[in-house]
Amino acid sequence: MLRFVVRRLALVVPVLLGLSVLLFAWLRALPGDPARTLLGERATPAAVERITEAYGFDRPLPTQYLTYLGKLLTGDLGTSSRTGEPVLESFLQRFPATIELAVAALLVAVVLGIPLGYVAARRHGSALDTTLVGGSLLGTVIPVFFLAYLLKLVFAVQLGWLPTAGRQDPRIDATHVTNFYVLDGLLTREWDASWDAVVHLVLPALALGTIPLAIIVRITRASVLEVTGQDYVRTAEAKGLARSLVRRRHVLRNALLPVLTTVGLQTGLLLSGAVLTETVFAINGIGSYLFDSISTLDYPVLQGFILFIALVYALVNLVVDVGYGVIDPRVRVS
Amino acid sequence: MSGVHLPPAGGPPGAPEDDPPAGTPAELALEPVAEDERGTSLWRGAWRRLRRDPGAIAGAVIVLAFALVALLAPVIAPYAPAGAQWANQVTPSSVPGPSDEHLLGLDSFGSDLFTQLVYGARQSLVIGVVSTVIGLGFGAALGLLAGAFGGAVDVAVMRVVDIMLSIPSLLLAVSVAAVIGPSPTALMIAIGAAQVPIFARLLRGSMLGQRSSDYVLAASSLGLRRRRVVMSHMLPNSLSPVIVQGTLTLATAIIEVAALSYLGLGDPNPTVAEWGRMLVRAQDRLATDPHLAVLPGVCIAVTALGFTLFGEALRESLDPTFRR
Numbered sequence: 001m002l003r004f005v006v007r008r009l010a011l012v013v014p015v016l017l018g019l020s021v022l023l024f025a026w027l028r029a030l031p032g033d034p035a036r037t038l039l040g041e042r043a044t045p046a047a048v049e050r051i052t053e054a055y056g057f058d059r060p061l062p063t064q065y066l067t068y069l070g071k072l073l074t075g076d077l078g079t080s081s082r083t084g085e086p087v088l089e090s091f092l093q094r095f096p097a098t099i100e101l102a103v104a105a106l107l108v109a110v111v112l113g114i115p116l117g118y119v120a121a122r123r124h125g126s127a128l129d130t131t132l133v134g135g136s137l138l139g140t141v142i143p144v145f146f147l148a149y150l151l152k153l154v155f156a157v158q159l160g161w162l163p164t165a166g167r168q169d170p171r172i173d174a175t176h177v178t179n180f181y182v183l184d185g186l187l188t189r190e191w192d193a194s195w196d197a198v199v200h201l202v203l204p205a206l207a208l209g210t211i212p213l214a215i216i217v218r219i220t221r222a223s224v225l226e227v228t229g230q231d232y233v234r235t236a237e238a239k240g241l242a243r244s245l246v247r248r249r250h251v252l253r254n255a256l257l258p259v260l261t262t263v264g265l266q267t268g269l270l271l272s273g274a275v276l277t278e279t280v281f282a283i284n285g286i287g288s289y290l291f292d293s294i295s296t297l298d299y300p301v302l303q304g305f306i307l308f309i310a311l312v313y314a315l316v317n318l319v320v321d322v323g324y325g326v327i328d329p330r331v332r333v334s
Numbered sequence: 335m336s337g338v339h340l341p342p343a344g345g346p347p348g349a350p351e352d353d354p355p356a357g358t359p360a361e362l363a364l365e366p367v368a369e370d371e372r373g374t375s376l377w378r379g380a381w382r383r384l385r386r387d388p389g390a391i392a393g394a395v396i397v398l399a400f401a402l403v404a405l406l407a408p409v410i411a412p413y414a415p416a417g418a419q420w421a422n423q424v425t426p427s428s429v430p431g432p433s434d435e436h437l438l439g440l441d442s443f444g445s446d447l448f449t450q451l452v453y454g455a456r457q458s459l460v461i462g463v464v465s466t467v468i469g470l471g472f473g474a475a476l477g478l479l480a481g482a483f484g485g486a487v488d489v490a491v492m493r494v495v496d497i498m499l500s501i502p503s504l505l506l507a508v509s510v511a512a513v514i515g516p517s518p519t520a521l522m523i524a525i526g527a528a529q530v531p532i533f534a535r536l537l538r539g540s541m542l543g544q545r546s547s548d549y550v551l552a553a554s555s556l557g558l559r560r561r562r563v564v565m566s567h568m569l570p571n572s573l574s575p576v577i578v579q580g581t582l583t584l585a586t587a588i589i590e591v592a593a594l595s596y597l598g599l600g601d602p603n604p605t606v607a608e609w610g611r612m613l614v615r616a617q618d619r620l621a622t623d624p625h626l627a628v629l630p631g632v633c634i635a636v637t638a639l640g641f642t643l644f645g646e647a648l649r650e651s652l653d654p655t656f657r658r
Contacts, residue, residue, distance in 0.1 A: 018497040029513050141638035143592040146631045272504035310500045
């Protein structure tokens with residue numbers, strides 16, 4: 001198992017290296033002087049010269065790339081031309097909010113999606129099945145931010161059941177240890193702070209979770225339907241195994257493999273969706289940070305964001321592959 | 335497909351119009367060549383199944399209606415688009431509702447809402463088709479390369495595809511817009527580029543599946559050149575998943591435009607007749623005039639639904655292992 005993990009980890013390296021080449025090419029393809037691009041419009045000539053020197057923009061391209069790579073590897077992502085803060089620091093500070101939102105959305109999608117997909121498959125062809133398939137089709141064609149606005153309008157503005165924006169009521173005096181607000185409340189035993197953070201998460205998580213939810217319902221349904229028709233399921237039933245055992249060990253376990261892959265592939269979509277959702281609900285994560293940086297074309301932030309998401313994406317898919325190995329022993333061997 | 339002599343499953347007992355004139359059972363047994371030829375064509379079979387699938391018909395109707403509206407926009411729409419001719423009737427707190435002159439009222443810039451929606455279909459069609467062509471063209475080229483040569487070429491191409499897959503389309507769009515400036519062109523390039531790795535993977539996988547099949551072996555042992563084998567034997571047999579994906583991509587593209595417009599990466603002109611843009615700028619008036627957001631939102635969802643329904647039905651009808 002360890003060898004499998006190591007081998008899989010080694011595959012991430014060329015992908016990230018390739019990405020750094022692309023990013024470097026992108027940075028050079030941007031219109032104008034790269035040093036000025038990194039510093040922003042109002043940079044002084046002295047600062048431009050200093051950056052040109054530091055990044056070696058006056059040296060040959062391969063040397064430039066190596067310098068650039070060295071900076072990335074040491075965690076130097078530059079400073080935002082909009083706020084003047086180091087990009088890495090801002091990211092680390094805002095990242096927990098985004099992770100919290102993405103995990104909550106994924107939780108909504110998985111916890112609701114797998115049972116719903118399973119039920120739809122078991123009642124294949126029934127009215128319930130048709131409704132679920134139709135509903136999941138609808139879920140994939142509604143733009144995320146539109147849904148977010150609708151949810152906010154109905155449940156927060158008109159009905160007033162849930163908060164409209166933010167991560168926590170500012171009147172709550174909460175201590176923040178990790179910047180994961182829900183977790184912070186649990187760690188410091190400030191239950192009301194934790195609960196308030198959860199309440200603030202409900203609408204954004206629902207909005208963001210719809211697309212993966214819709215996809216998970218459909219994949220689970222299709223997968224359970226396929227597995228149920230397999231010979232080994234018939235054999236297991238013919239042997240007289242208990243229905244529940246067959247369903248759990250033979251059907252569900254095998255049916256979950258494609259679902260797991262799908263969850264991994266959803267990460268990119270989830271993080272892109274988080275940009276939109278965070279903006280609608282004024283959540284101070286990396287999504288809204290990116291949103292503010294797009295209009296000002298804050299390149300260091302944009303570059304940092306691409307790198308960050310690619311890294312998360314690679315790691316999540318690594319975890320998915322390892323999870324695959326845990327569920328399906330054949331994967332480990334090949 | 336076995337059982338050639340059987341009537342099509344599920345068909346009415348009285349033979350449908352395209353069946354050969356049925357004679358005695360003995361004659362029928364001598365006849366089947368013509369029926370066999372028709373039965374083996376993948377596309378003919380798919381067409382037969384599509385006609386029976388209510389989802390496919392609903393999807394096709396939506397897609398056709400959308401295409402007609404897009405093509406005939408100048409005939410259907412009563413006014414010129416993005417005119418903002420009635421800007422003086424719009425106040426910060428309200429927009430005029432439906433009237434005799436304006437079927438759906440005005441939008442927040444003082445253009446005729448119905449006209450804007452009709453021309454929006456045209457814009458969506460252009461963006462959807464162009465970005466799909468970009469994604470399909472480049473993706474299929476990469477997939478063809480990997481699938482036709484295999485080996486080291488395959489490994490190299492697939493690594494590049496992996497890297498592309500790890501960049502979310504949103505960030506691609508931001509990157510493209512950063513280089514060439516926010517514009518509809520940037521949108522189309524970005525949405526298309528995000529689809530390239532998906533098409534590449536699909537065609538490669540599908541072609542690798544064909545490499546070891548008997549007819550490819552037969553063609554190469556007859557001494558056909560590799561280019562001939564790949565282009566006229568393997569490629570046509572590998573295309574169906576790519577065509578299905580193309581249909582689904584049209585749906586994705588139409589939804590994605592809205593998201594990118596929301597981030598300020600779309601057309602810089604705020605009055606333009608584009609559904610995503612209309613949806614975005616209606617957000618401020620959501621509490622007072624929800625129809626300004628809901629109508630373009632519904633247009634996006636319904637059109638995307640049409641392409642999705644049709645694409646999914648096409649996938650099922652082309653998949654020989656998928657039988658209800």
